[in-house]
Amino acid sequence: FFFFQAEDGIRDFCLSRGLGDVYKRQAQISQISSEYTAVGWEPSAQILALGTSNGVIELWDSEKQKLMIAYRGHRDRIASLSWCNSSTFSSGSRDRQISTFDLRRPKNLFKWTEHKLEVCGLKWSPNEQMLASGGNDNKVMIWSLRKPGLETTFKGHKAAVKALAWNPHCDNILLSGGGSYDQTVKIWNTVSNKNIGQIMTGSQVCNMVFSKSSNEFVTSHGFSNNQIILWRYPNLSKKAVLEGHQSRVLHLCLSENGKYVASGAADETIKLWEVFPAKKKNLDSKLFPSSFDMR
Numbered sequence: 001f002f003f004f005q006a007e008d009g010i011r012d013f014c015l016s017r018g019l020g021d022v023y024k025r026q027a028q029i030s031q032i033s034s035e036y037t038a039v040g041w042e043p044s045a046q047i048l049a050l051g052t053s054n055g056v057i058e059l060w061d062s063e064k065q066k067l068m069i070a071y072r073g074h075r076d077r078i079a080s081l082s083w084c085n086s087s088t089f090s091s092g093s094r095d096r097q098i099s100t101f102d103l104r105r106p107k108n109l110f111k112w113t114e115h116k117l118e119v120c121g122l123k124w125s126p127n128e129q130m131l132a133s134g135g136n137d138n139k140v141m142i143w144s145l146r147k148p149g150l151e152t153t154f155k156g157h158k159a160a161v162k163a164l165a166w167n168p169h170c171d172n173i174l175l176s177g178g179g180s181y182d183q184t185v186k187i188w189n190t191v192s193n194k195n196i197g198q199i200m201t202g203s204q205v206c207n208m209v210f211s212k213s214s215n216e217f218v219t220s221h222g223f224s225n226n227q228i229i230l231w232r233y234p235n236l237s238k239k240a241v242l243e244g245h246q247s248r249v250l251h252l253c254l255s256e257n258g259k260y261v262a263s264g265a266a267d268e269t270i271k272l273w274e275v276f277p278a279k280k281k282n283l284d285s286k287l288f289p290s291s292f293d294m295r
Contacts, residue, residue, distance in 0.1 A: 040081030040089060045256075049089055051078025057091055059103075073099045073108050080162075082122040082131070084145070090131055092119025098133055098143070110148050114141060123164040127171045130190065134161030140176045142190055152193045158182040165208045165217060167233070177205025180223055187236075199236050203227065206250045211276040212258030218275060220263055222248030228263055230275060244271055 038051030047068070050058045055074035060067055076094035083089040088109070090100045098112040098119055121134030130151070131143040140154040140161055154176070163177030163185075172191045178184050185205055187197035203221035210217040215233045228242040228249055247266035254261055259278040264270045 038078045038081045038091070040083055042083050042089070043086055046086075049081050049083070049091075051081055051091060051093075053077040055093060055095065057081070057101075069103075071099075071101060071108070073097075073101075073111070079118055079120045080122040080133075082124045084124040084128050084131070088128075090122055090124065092122045092133060094118040096135075098122070098131075100131070112143060112150065114150050114153070115139065118160075120160055121162040121164045121176075123166060123174075125166045125171060125174075126168045129171075132164045132166070132174050132176070134164050134176060136160040138178070138182070140164070140174070140186075140188065142174070152190070154186075154188050154193075154195070156186055156195060157184065159204075163205045163208045163219065165210045167210055168212055169215065175208060175210065175217065177201075177208055177219060180204040185219060185231075185236075187234075197234070197236055199231070201229065204248070206248060207252040209252050209254045209261060212254070213277050216276065218242075218252065218261055220249035220252045222250070226265070228252075228261075228273070242273055242275075245269065 035053040036050050037053050040049040046062055048060045048062050055076050055078060057071040057078060058067055059069050074093040074095050074097060078091050078093050080092035081089060087103045090098055092098050096113055096115050096117060096119060099108045100110040101108045115135040115137055117136035119133055119135050123132045129145055133141045138157045138159060138161060142151040144151045157178040159179030159182035161176050161178055165175045167173035172189055174188045174190055176186050183201050183203055183205065185199040185201060186195055189196050201219065201221060203225045204223050206220045206222050208217055208219040217231055217233060219229050221227050226245050226247055226249055229238060230240040232239050245265040245267055249263050249265045251264035252261060257278045258276055259274060261273045261275045262270055
């Protein structure tokens with residue numbers, strides 16, 4: 001399940017979970033024969049995108065709990081989803097293809113096939129101009145919306161790249177994390193196309209999110225420590241270690257106000273952590289243990 005994106009978005013404490021039936025506010029909204037393998041909230045939380053193991057992408061009205069449309073643009077499981085804005089989103093698949101869709105048009109906008117293996121990570125930049133992709137081919141690729149196509153390829157990871165995070169305070173800074181045989185977080189400048197920093201974490205990097213309000217980010221880890229780590233940026237020093245999960249912490253998502261982080265692990269629990277300040281003028285983080293767990 002390392003390659004699945006099974007959790008995304010906290011919206012007023014409404015969580016979506018994949019890998020089976022999907023629930024919102026503890027209400028079942030869909031049951032299908034194939035598994036859900038990727039989840040992605042549209043920015044306003046009105047639409048929930050679900051990727052399936054057979055390559056179908058479903059868009060659900062989150063309030064009416066009804067299926068809006070189903071896209072069939074992939075030949076294999078959907079491993080990653082990322083929204084650019086309220087009308088545009090991208091999907092990555094085990095068929096090695098990245099597809100970008102516009103809800104205002106009947107067909108997908110772009111199809112990109114530069115990755116040699118599964119596309120297991122996707123993340124649109126905050127300025128909505130660049131899409132970062134990570135693959136099981138150990139590569140990070142940057143795609144442009146302004147002149148659609150591949151901008152650059154970053155090499156250096158020694159394992160699959162699932163974890164991606166843009167710095168919301170600096171549009172051209174991207175962070176990427178590698179799997180078990182890599183265990184590094186690398187920082188890339190997408191203007192100079194250079195690697196400008198690296199952290200050896202000592203564990204598989206499964207996911208990461210960057211604070212909206214402070215120069216900090218968190219990473220989640222699998223083998224061998226199963227931790228969540230808070231880091232300072234740009235000096236890349238470790239600030240805190242959050243422990244509590246008993247297995248790989250595969251998924252992270254950030255609350256709309258930027259204050260809370262939800263983590264999902266292979267121990268079948270979701271934990272909520274108060275990590276970052278909600279207001280930009282306060283740059284000091286406040287760390288508390290998980291307020292409650294869901295199993």
